[in-house]
Amino acid sequence: MQISRRTVLAGAAAAVVAFDPVNLGWLTSADAEPGVRIPALDGELLVDEASRAAVADDYGHLVHRMPVAVLRPGSVRDIQKVVRFANRHGLKVAVRGQGHSTYGQGQTTGVVIDSSTLGTIHRIGYGQAVADAGVRWLELIRAAVQAGQTPPVATDYLGLSVGGTLSVGGIGGATSRHGLLVDNVLSLEVVTGEGEVVHCSPSVCPDLFHAVLGGLGQFAVITRATVRLIPAPTTARVYHLTYPDLPSYLTAQRRAVGDQRFSYLEGQSTPTGLLLEGVTYYTPPAAPSDPALVSDLAAASVEISEMPYFDWLNRVYDLVQQLLPLRLPGPWINVFIPDEAVEGYASAVLPTTAPNDVVLLYPVRRDLIGEPFVRLPNSPVVWLLAVLRAVSPPDAAEIRRLTALNRTQYDQAVAAGGTHYPVGAIPLTRADWRAHYGRRWAAFRSAKRRYDPRNVLAPGQGIFG
Numbered sequence: 205m206q207i208s209r210r211t212v213l214a215g216a217a218a219a220v221v222a223f224d225p226v227n228l229g230w231l232t233s234a235d236a237e238p239g240v241r242i243p244a245l246d247g248e249l250l251v252d253e254a255s256r257a258a259v260a261d262d263y264g265h266l267v268h269r270m271p272v273a274v275l276r277p278g279s280v281r282d283i284q285k286v287v288r289f290a291n292r293h294g295l296k297v298a299v300r301g302q303g304h305s306t307y308g309q310g311q312t313t314g315v316v317i318d319s320s321t322l323g324t325i326h327r328i329g330y331g332q333a334v335a336d337a338g339v340r341w342l343e344l345i346r347a348a349v350q351a352g353q354t355p356p357v358a359t360d361y362l363g364l365s366v367g368g369t370l371s372v373g374g375i376g377g378a379t380s381r382h383g384l385l386v387d388n389v390l391s392l393e394v395v396t397g398e399g400e401v402v403h404c405s406p407s408v409c410p411d412l413f414h415a416v417l418g419g420l421g422q423f424a425v426i427t428r429a430t431v432r433l434i435p436a437p438t439t440a441r442v443y444h445l446t447y448p449d450l451p452s453y454l455t456a457q458r459r460a461v462g463d464q465r466f467s468y469l470e471g472q473s474t475p476t477g478l479l480l481e482g483v484t485y486y487t488p489p490a491a492p493s494d495p496a497l498v499s500d501l502a503a504a505s506v507e508i509s510e511m512p513y514f515d516w517l518n519r520v521y522d523l524v525q526q527l528l529p530l531r532l533p534g535p536w537i538n539v540f541i542p543d544e545a546v547e548g549y550a551s552a553v554l555p556t557t558a559p560n561d562v563v564l565l566y567p568v569r570r571d572l573i574g575e576p577f578v579r580l581p582n583s584p585v586v587w588l589l590a591v592l593r594a595v596s597p598p599d600a601a602e603i604r605r606l607t608a609l610n611r612t613q614y615d616q617a618v619a620a621g622g623t624h625y626p627v628g629a630i631p632l633t634r635a636d637w638r639a640h641y642g643r644r645w646a647a648f649r650s651a652k653r654r655y656d657p658r659n660v661l662a663p664g665q666g667i668f669g
């Protein structure tokens with residue numbers, strides 16, 4: 205194991221060489237006798253306060269769990285060793301991608317594995333890319349586009365890790381054509397909760413493959429992914445259509461998602477009305493027909509613009525990077541609502557949003573989304589309603605109010621046949637999780653028993669206590 209300079213500077217007069225499983229502390233060579241030797245690592249295990257405090261937080265700034273150590277793996281073997289070590293000594297392990305959860309999903313009082321040190325893009329081949337789980341989509345997509353290819357679907361913000369998004373699902377405007385990120389994965393390398401390195405795909409260890417995609421990190425640590433690529437277009441033509449009221453907006457969105465006329469379809473509720481955002485990707489000399497795309501959508505106004513394809517995918521990155529240093533608490537709620545209930549549900553939720561909230565409301569086709577542990581309502585068209593809140597200035601009472609509101613709106617969503625997309629800040633019980641998985645709960649629990657029998661991985665969601 206390499207002890208980092210920071211570790212030594214933080215006051216460990218001698219190198220940390222052992223773990224005291226009784227007192228959950230680290231021992232130096234001087235007092236290591238009663239402790240358990242830490243396995244030799246290619247990377248480093250950080251135990252200093254600053255390193256641990258840095259991962260006891262996330263994008264939401266609502267939950268803070270101080271881990272006993274942070275592993276910055278130098279290899280997949282390191283992850284395997286630490287997971288096995290955790291199994292032997294009753295420690296929990298959480299993986300941190302980019303820390304963009306909002307409610308402690310990637311935190312633990314045990315060991316945090318910071319996947320950013322495993323950040324190599326191994327190959328951009330024809331039709332597929334192979335990347336470590338710690339790679340951000342920004343770098344992967346940039347490299348793919350330079351090679352004339354692209355993942356079919358991207359999240360709105362590209363500063364998220366491959367592993368972090370594949371553990372939740374990964375939704376974006378192209379989901380209306382290509383499903384979620386997890387629907388576009390060809391194979392995975394993972395370290396199971398027992399510390400086995402396994403390569404899995406739809407034909408090799410398919411149970412594990414399908415459990416891990418959208419499995420909220422419960423069964424294995426994703427270490428590497430092979431993702432599908434398609435030819436990249438050069439240009440994005442962007443159509444902004446406005447609507448004065450919810451019924452006319454929903455009608456236009458239903459029409460657009462039904463015939464898949466756009467390459468990308470999203471939409472927002474704004475303080476001045478509702479905005480349908482459709483984008484057509486193309487490479488000249490081919491060009492989209494504007495009237496064919498928008499004339500039957502009955503918009504109050506239409507605005508058309510154009511930009512290079514990569515710039516479009518990367519449109520929100522700079523804005524989010526500017527927000528990050530403000531550290532504004534972010535009690536987000538993200539739910540999926542069946543088409544038949546969306547008008548009633550959105551009518552109740554939209555008036556509770558604040559002018560500064562980003563409120564996404566757009567449909568996806570259920571038949572394009574296939575991974576079993578991504579829970580969506582059973583309806584041909586499903587709506588994402590996401591209220592991305594930022595409490596400014598930070599205020600404890602307002603955070604409590606909004607977190608309680610999230611819980612109320614979650615209950616209303618469930619009552620309407622909806623589910624939640626587990627990246628937000630909703631206080632949930634284990635019973636809520638059982639209800640979330642519904643008829644898939646038995647399969648989810650049995651996969652946990654099979655791949656992480658000591659319940660070591662990903663405690664932050666609170667699914668198994």
Ligand SMILES: Cc1cc2nc3c(=O)[nH]c(=O)nc-3n(C[C@H](O)[C@H](O)[C@H](O)COP(=O)(O)OP(=O)(O)OC[C@H]3O[C@@H](n4cnc5c(N)ncnc54)[C@H](O)[C@@H]3O)c2cc1C
Nearest residue numbers: 301302303304305310337359360365367368374375421426
């Ligand atoms: C500004 C912003 C924009 C966003 N936009 C979108 C969007 O457009 N579409 C969308 O779908 N989501 C979006 N999200 C949500 C985001 O996809 C999830 O929060 C995602 O989990 C964050 O990825 P991360 O790399 O930061 O993961 P973390 O927050 O670090 O981890 C998230 C969860 O995944 C687990 N995990 C992380 N890495 C691994 C791994 N290698 N193996 C197993 N489990 C792992 C963690 O333990 C944790 O439970 C956005 C979030 C933010 C803050």
